[in-house]
Amino acid sequence: MADLAVQLGVLGAYLVVALAVGLVAYRVTSRDAEDYYLAGRSLGTVVLLFTTFATLLSAFTFFGGPDLAYRAGPEWILVMGVMDGILFALLWYVIGYKQWLVGRTHGYVTLGEMLGDRFGSPTLRGFVAAVSLFWLLPYVMLQQMGAGEALVGLTDGLVPYWAGAALITAFMIAYVALSGMRGVAWTDTLQGLFMLGVTWAAVGWVLAAVGGPAAATAGLAESKPEFLALGGGVYTPQFILSQAVVIAFGVTMFPQINQRFFVAKSARVLKRSFALWPVLVVLLFVPAFMLGAWAAGLGVAVPEGANVLPVLLNEYTPAWFAALVVAGAMAAMMSSSDSMLLSGSSYFTRDLYRPFLASDAGERRETWVARVGVALFAVLAFVASLFRPGTLVEVGATAFGGYAQLALPVLVSLYWSGTTRSGMYAGLVGSQAFYLLSVFVPATTVGAFGGEAILFARSYLGWDVALFGMLLGLALTVGVSALTAPAAEEEASRFTEGLSAD
Amino acid sequence: MRRAMRRNRTGAVWAPLFAVLVALAVPWFLWGDARVVAGLPLWLWWHVGWMGVATVAFYAFTRGAWDRAMGVNRG
Numbered sequence: 001m002a003d004l005a006v007q008l009g010v011l012g013a014y015l016v017v018a019l020a021v022g023l024v025a026y027r028v029t030s031r032d033a034e035d036y037y038l039a040g041r042s043l044g045t046v047v048l049l050f051t052t053f054a055t056l057l058s059a060f061t062f063f064g065g066p067d068l069a070y071r072a073g074p075e076w077i078l079v080m081g082v083m084d085g086i087l088f089a090l091l092w093y094v095i096g097y098k099q100w101l102v103g104r105t106h107g108y109v110t111l112g113e114m115l116g117d118r119f120g121s122p123t124l125r126g127f128v129a130a131v132s133l134f135w136l137l138p139y140v141m142l143q144q145m146g147a148g149e150a151l152v153g154l155t156d157g158l159v160p161y162w163a164g165a166a167l168i169t170a171f172m173i174a175y176v177a178l179s180g181m182r183g184v185a186w187t188d189t190l191q192g193l194f195m196l197g198v199t200w201a202a203v204g205w206v207l208a209a210v211g212g213p214a215a216a217t218a219g220l221a222e223s224k225p226e227f228l229a230l231g232g233g234v235y236t237p238q239f240i241l242s243q244a245v246v247i248a249f250g251v252t253m254f255p256q257i258n259q260r261f262f263v264a265k266s267a268r269v270l271k272r273s274f275a276l277w278p279v280l281v282v283l284l285f286v287p288a289f290m291l292g293a294w295a296a297g298l299g300v301a302v303p304e305g306a307n308v309l310p311v312l313l314n315e316y317t318p319a320w321f322a323a324l325v326v327a328g329a330m331a332a333m334m335s336s337s338d339s340m341l342l343s344g345s346s347y348f349t350r351d352l353y354r355p356f357l358a359s360d361a362g363e364r365r366e367t368w369v370a371r372v373g374v375a376l377f378a379v380l381a382f383v384a385s386l387f388r389p390g391t392l393v394e395v396g397a398t399a400f401g402g403y404a405q406l407a408l409p410v411l412v413s414l415y416w417s418g419t420t421r422s423g424m425y426a427g428l429v430g431s432q433a434f435y436l437l438s439v440f441v442p443a444t445t446v447g448a449f450g451g452e453a454i455l456f457a458r459s460y461l462g463w464d465v466a467l468f469g470m471l472l473g474l475a476l477t478v479g480v481s482a483l484t485a486p487a488a489e490e491e492a493s494r495f496t497e498g499l500s501a502d
Numbered sequence: 503m504r505r506a507m508r509r510n511r512t513g514a515v516w517a518p519l520f521a522v523l524v525a526l527a528v529p530w531f532l533w534g535d536a537r538v539v540a541g542l543p544l545w546l547w548w549h550v551g552w553m554g555v556a557t558v559a560f561y562a563f564t565r566g567a568w569d570r571a572m573g574v575n576r577g
Contacts, residue, residue, distance in 0.1 A: 082528055089556070282549070501574050
């Protein structure tokens with residue numbers, strides 16, 4: 001009981017301090033309405049890198065990854081390596097730098113705005129925004145699920161799952177209501193650095209307690225020898241590649257990540273971030289996921305519905321430290337949720353509300369609509385999170401899969417001036433429809449051509465269905481573009497001419 | 503015209519290199535290998551080293567090829 005008081009005290013104090021720092025940071029940096037995203041384009045290397053990185057500092061990383069490593073082995077490190085260390089870095093250049101160049105020349109701040117202008121179609125703009133907002137919901141929900149499971153693990157079930165999820169929802173809404181949703185990039189940076197620090201401290205503490213990495217790994221070799229061998233269990237080559245490719249492409253279309261492609265101060269900032277990316281991936285993921293895997297070898301028992309990380313820390317470190325790690329993770333999740341909701345609301349007001357619902361709404365009304373919208377969105381995600389439709393990694397992967405469907409049509413349009421509006425519609429609508437059906441309609445076996453075929457499955461021959469959706473989107477975009485002529489309002493030169501890095 | 507040629511040549515050098523970086527980010531040749539070196543699985547050391555290689559390669563790419571490959575004029 002004394003532990004519970006310490007844990008809740010540390011947790012509550014940390015979250016309140018993080019919220020207060022966020023507010024102060026907002027007050028001292030900028031009062032300008034949408035300055036941070038809209039007028040900005042002024043983020044330096046460290047801040048851009050960390051504010052992008054902060055999106056990785058989500059429940060998916062802190063709690064989902066170690067959980068998967070605990071249940072199935074540490075190979076998830078490799079998945080994240082291919083995905084974030086290499087593929088995402090390359091897409092950072094191929095999609096991100098190109099978007100930066102285009103956005104700088106024409107002043108775009110959202111993906112929908114860029115595509116709508118190039119293809120002369122406000123409907124396309126609205127569609128891209130709507131799809132992005134749709135997939136944002138499971139990702140916000142993921143943070144709430146992560147917080148709920150972490151608190152169950154930390155307090156050994158004394159704080160129920162729903163209370164943890166509700167707590168982070170309340171803080172998200174408080175952030176929005178009090179600060180008016182202006183995410184401040186440098187608090188993301190502080191929290192990112194703090195979490196990187198405590199993750200390593202946690203590894204040091206646990207390893208010191210069990211006698212070093214050799215002893216911890218030896219325990220793993222004894223109880224779960226299959227964890228040390230590369231591959232096996234859920235880790236098939238198809239699974240590793242599907243997850244890595246789908247998530248890497250998905251991340252580029254995430255509202256808060258994609259919007260950051262537009263905000264770098266100079267090309268140099270983008271270049272430095274590009275080269276530093278693999279290093280950060282190693283620094284964060286190796287310790288976090290090895291902790292999960294080692295916990296399996298140390299025989300740490302995780303209660304039903306709890307998360308492994310706090311349980312492990314409770315066993316080997318003092319109660320205050322375990323609470324501090326969880327609080328730090330929750331604060332980081334809160335601040336990344338804040339940027340997600342901020343980007344989401346900018347998609348909503350710029351690409352949907354203003355063009356379609358109220359073109360004459362004043363700025364004050366728009367701000368009000370955005371705040372209420374964000375609060376509703378967070379509550380909706382909270383309600384959905386109570387149903388716990390899957391593990392953290394599963395829910396996260398579903399959301400990433402939805403975003404990944406946008407990536408290839410966008411990529412084609414950025415580089416191939418033969419892309420037409422009809423091609424874009426075919427690719428975007430076709431792949432989204434296909435993926436939505438696969439996610440929401442249960443797999444059905446049907447007789448066809450004398451044999452049997454499975455429709456709406458989540459994977460085929462071990463490959464994730466999101467990958468097939470991406471290929472379908474690519475084929476439709478290229479095929480339909482080749483067969484149709486551009487509409488009169490399209491301006492192919494938007495993405496090719498007048499681009500300059502200086 | 504000359505710019506397009508330089509762009510193609512830059513792409514021809516870097517594209518295969520990036521392909522190798524992606525392809526070997528998972529050490530497929532260690533599949534099923536459970537050897538432990540210095541307290542960690544051997545394949546995990548490969549991962550750490552490979553990310554280091556990637557950072558060096560990415561840094562080299564930013565020194566010049568970055569804009570050539572995109573066909574952007576500087577200055």
